[in-house]
Structure formats: structure tokens, C-alpha cells
Amino acid sequence: MKHVQGSYLTGYVTILVKGNRPELFFQDCSNQGVQVWNVQKVSPEQCKGNVLLRDIKRIKKIKRKRNYKISFINKKGYPFIIKRIFRKREIVAATIISILLILFLSNILWKVEIAGVPKDIEEKIDKQLKSYGIHPGAWLFTLDKPGVIQQKLAEDIPELLWVGVNKKGTTFYLEGVEKIVVNEEEVVGPRHLVATKKGVIKDMYVSKGLPKVAVNDYVEPGDILVSGVLNETEDTTTEGKDSKKKKAKPIVVAAEGEIIANTWYEISVTVPLEANYEHLTGNHEKKYYVGFGDFQLPIWGFGSPDYEHIHRENIDNNIKFFKWELPVKIIETTLSEKTYQELERTKEEAIQTGIKQAKQELQLQIGPEATIVSEKVLQQSTENGKVKLDLYINVEEDIVKAQPINQGD
Template sequence: MKPIQGSFITGYVSILIKGEQPELFFQICSKHGITIWDMKKHAPDLCEGKIKLTDIKLVKKIRRGTGYKVSFIQKKGYPFLFKRFMRKRPLIIGLLLGFFLVIFLSNIIWDVKITGVPKDIEEKISKQLNQYGVHPGAWIFSLESPNLIQQQLVKDVPELLWVGVDQKGTTFYLEGVEKIIVKEVPAGEPRNLVAKKNGVIKDLYVSKGIPRVKVNDYVEKGDLLVSGVIGNETDEEGTMELIAADGLITANTWYEVSVTIPLNYYDEQVTGNNEKKYFLKVGDFQLPVWGFGTPDYSDIHRESTETPVRIFKWESPIKVVENVLSEKKSNRRERTREEAVKIGIEQAKADLQLELGPEAEIMTEKILHETMDHGKVKLNLYITVEENIGDAQLLNQGD
């Protein structure tokens, strides 16, 4: 008979039966509901078999009055391993001390890494983090959450446009984006409006200043659109007034955009087949507790969820990690040339709109050049846009 499933967990023993026709003793045991497997007859009066640990008492009871001699020759399973383990006190103490040492060390910050910003801003961020208590050697439980640290940094370091704070194990990772400070012309300061790009004037709305261009005029970048100088020194009164020119100068501008669209592409779908694996995580160390091996999927989509183990209101450093491994299949798709051209035009317009902002309006598009090479359609597009091209420029009052 094959080994009984789970017998190693509950424990089992090998018994040796000595007497006349020893196999009859195993038959008696079987009638009493005792499971026996791996029976071997070593001699006419000697037979061996395996039984569960829980059936030992019943075997001893059945043996009484039968004349058979029963010997327990081998013990296997977790119960016996556990007893042997518990006898080794120095090893147990060492493991416990090691476990608590791992917990202690995994709750201390060992490194803080800052990327994406110049050295001077990095030093400011580091200084602020020290004030928050975030530095190597700090106790993790004494710190605010990464989200709160992120919000406070953006508030306290004005040079930062955005900062991402992430804690991975015993390391804090910070990735920042420097704020590009554009010096705006102060309201009310004397200024002109000049063209910030080439275009053909479509509409003029001037609330302050003197227009220097008309509708349908072609202007180039830097040309004067609205002057903030009223009067001049050669008029009859010999006066000149400097004001802050203001208005909305709408022009038709144009862009050449290139885009490449493949005729063959792949999309991914989850089939519904999945396996779950569970781990106990302390810091960067993960101990698998359920679900071993890797599923026989050609492509796998992984999702991971971490749940901290709580003891009343205290959140322990131990986390239960659930990994869901889902079978994923990639399907090869094909487009026609016409479909690729249509998708390319829409993609080019969307990218340009994102670059120009919501106030700009794309008017027309035209294909300048279209080629197909190595299964890809390449487009050169001419796109016309209607947008405000006015840009404030301070007047030099010393002139």
C-alpha cells in the first residue's frame, strides 16, 4: 500500500510483529479500523508494517492475549522531530535570539537614497529629513508615514515640484522633480507683448497697449505684437507713457510631427487560471508558508498584497504577503494600413495636445509623407493649431 497522505505531519511508526503467521495480526488490526501500509514479510514468523502514531494504543490493546510480540522499530514525522528539537535548548535559544535580532534590525533605517534632483536641493531635502527624524539609525515605528513625509517635503522645500517617498525594507527611497521657476512679469510693470512662436494672426483682443500687427499678418518669434509705449518724445507735448500691455493674440501655428505605428501588435489577456502563494515577511526577508513551486504557465501576471500582522492596536513588523500568479496569454493582432494611418493621426494629435495644453485647439492635419517599412507605417504630419502666442516682455525704462 502507498503511504497515507499527511502521515508525516501526524506522525507514524514502523512495527515489527513476531509470531506464527504474523500477517494475521495485521488483518485483526485492519478489522479494528487501523490503517496499515508498506507491509513486508522478512521471515515466516516476522512481518513489518507502518501505522499512524494515533493507533499505537489500539495496537497494544489488540496484542494482549494474542501471543504476538510487537516491537516499535522506527518513528517518523513532525511530532518526533518536534520532541527532538525541544531537547536542544541552546539551539532554541539561539533561534529565538536570532529571530528577535532580525525583527530589531529590520525596523531600523539603514540608508536614505535621494535621486532626481541637483546636489544643492538634495542637501536641503536631507536636512529636512533629519528634522523629521528620517536618517540612518532611526527607529521606523517612530516615523510618519511616507505619504505624510512626502507632503511635508513639498511644503518645506519650495524648489520641489514633486517628490516620491517609498520605504522598501530598511531603506528610504526619495525621487524628486525640481520645480522650474518661471520669472513672471509682475502685474502692472511696463511691458510689451511679443510673439513666442511663428504664426499668422487670426484674432486680436487688446485691452491695454497699442497693437502693432493686424489680422492675417505673418509674425515670427520675438516680433512685437502689442506695445506698452504710448506716445513718444517727438510729439507736440513731448510725453511718453509706459504701461503694461495686455491682450489675447490668437494665431494659426503649425507643427510637423512624425509617428510610427506597427501593423502587428500584441495584446495581453488573463485566462482566469491562477495560483496563490503566501509568505511571512520581516524586512526584506520572506519565508514561504503555503504554495510552493512555480505554476506551469508560459506567461505570468503577478499581483502582490501585503497585510501587516496586528496585535491589538500595535502593528508588528511581520507581514503576510499574498502573491497571485495568473496565467497570461499574449495574442498577436494585425492592423490594415488604413487602420494604422488612422491610429497614427489620432496618436500624433493627442501627443501634441498634451504638449500644448488644453487652451490650444487643433484645427487640421495633413499627411506630408507616408511610408511602410518592415511592417511599420511611418507618417509625417502637418498639423495646424489655433493658440495664444502673446508673451509678456518687460520694457527697459532706462532707454
């Protein structure tokens, strides 16, 4: 009989049968459904053949009914190989420890490389990364994703214009571009101070130049507020009966000063009378799982927290073996307690909320140096559960900008 397919996987043995006409024993085995192959007659009273490992018990039962002596002369297949391996406990222990050590070393951060930035910014980045827990020796699956790290660095280090974070194996590569602060080019040399927007002059302080406006004057964008030309009148000279008028040589300076004006803005804002908010209380628990495809086996953090509403956030961290990603991952799940809040406002509360919101947005637009003086509701309406406001907001702010004087004119 030919070799039985899959016999090496399940294991098989070569048996030697001794007795009168031993080939009949193999015939009996075959008749009772035992697979037998490579049957060879060694001598008139000896015959050998291969049988599957799982049929040994059936062969022993058949042997009890026959006057034959059976011995096992060869064993082959994976079951015997595994059995021989586990007999050598030292080798098994060393192999398991080696695999665990490789897995451990393949899943910790070995190196952080930073390029493209000056030394001082590099030190800031390194310090910031350590505050995130990113340093040689850290577990890779406990670290944030490169995109999250990139966003954090851009927010926490204002000197960075751009930063790229890339993870290759057990190394983090960071490449940054320093932000070059380009200050608005200051007009050097002779200049006027002109208005940037319309308004009514509230206060003036001129250290250099000739004021062209006064307090309570109304100005438009582009109007000269402080002139850099100090002698704008004509000189008159008299010689006898003839008199001549000639233009004096202009005296020009770089005008300097601060002109505070009352300006105004019209803003529209809409505020709902009813709103639903999802609020995280700050209470949370973490759980860890080993994931195989869609299957997850909990390894830390059992049971469920006693929260009425739960916000769930999963972070998957693939386990690596050298440079290869295994189909096994560590899943970190954060269960945060959340509450739902329903807010109902009266119309007056909605109006006050809208005014506050409009003033905050305007302050961001005009800068911290400007002061919001007053506000007035021009128009209000309620539609579809929302209050719409048209506001008139009065601001005190510096409205000057420098304009160079063309001395060739």
C-alpha cells in the same frame, strides 16, 4: 596509541576493564580493528583506555567471549554534550524561543527617519510610506527595495525634487530635497507683448497697451503684437511763421493681453501594420520560499496556477541576525497570468492610429491650454510592414510673451 583525530567530534568513552591481565582485552580489540588509545594499567587487575563511541557495539561483542567486566567511567565529545542539553527541555525550549525572537526582532522595521524636508512634506512622506506598508513593525522582507520606494515617492509627491532611501539594519533613512518651483520671471514695468512663433492672428483681447496687429494678420517670432508705448506720434507746435516738431514724452505701460493665433506643425510618425503585445490579465498568485544558495524550499503556496502563460517576478529578502545577514533568504514569487495578443491593422487603421499618436504627442508639447483644430496627411508610404505619415497639424494657441521696454533709447 596517540589521540585519534576527530574523536571529540564523533564522541569517545573511557572504559575500565577488570579481570585477569586486562591489557589483553585491549589487545584483542586492536586486533579486530577497534581503535584504542591512552591505555593505562591502573592495577594488576584493572586497565583503562579510550575507544570511539561508534565501536561500543563491537566491544560488547568481544566482551561476551572474554571473562572481563567493563564499565564506562568517562564520556566526552559532541554527541554527549548534545544529549545532555536535550535532557534539559526547559533550557532547550528557552534557547529556541530566544533565537526565534531575535530573528523576529531583527527582521522587522523599528524606525523610519526622514530628514532634509519641511514638516508639511515630512508628514506627506510619512503618510505615503504608510500607504506602501512601510511603518514600524512591518516585516522587512515584505517591503519594496529602496530604489522602488524612492521612485514611488518621487512620482506620488510632486513637491519632492529628489529623495534618497537607504536601509540600515532595522531602520529606514529617507533624505529629501524640496522642489522649489521657480516661476518664469514676470517682466515688471513697461513692456511690449511679442510673438513667440509664426502664425495668423485668430482672436485678440488687449486690456492694456496699443495693438499693433489685427485679426488675420500674419506674424513672425519677435513681432510686436501689443505695444507698451501709447503715444508714438510726434507733437507739432507753431509759433508765428516758424513751426517746430518735437518728440512727445513717451507714455509707457505694461502691455497686457491674450493673442490667439493659428499655428502649424509638421510631424512624422511611423505605425506598424502588425504588432505583438504581452498583456497581464490581473490574475496572480504568490508563493514563498526559504532559499539556501540555489536551493529553494516552498513554505507557502503550493502547486502551480492554471495559467497558460506565466510572468514570474521574484523578490529576495535576506534574513538578518542582529546586523549580520544570514545565508538564508525569504523569496517572494509572484506568478501573474499573461496573454499574447497579435494585432493586425489595415492601412486605414494604421493611418488613424498614427494621427491619434501624433496629436497626443503634440498636445504634451504645446500644453493643455492650446487646442488642436485640424490635421492633414501630407504624405504617406508603406515600407517593411510599416506606414509612415507626414502630418500637417493646425493649432490655436496663445503666442505672446512679455518683452521689457528700454526707456533709455
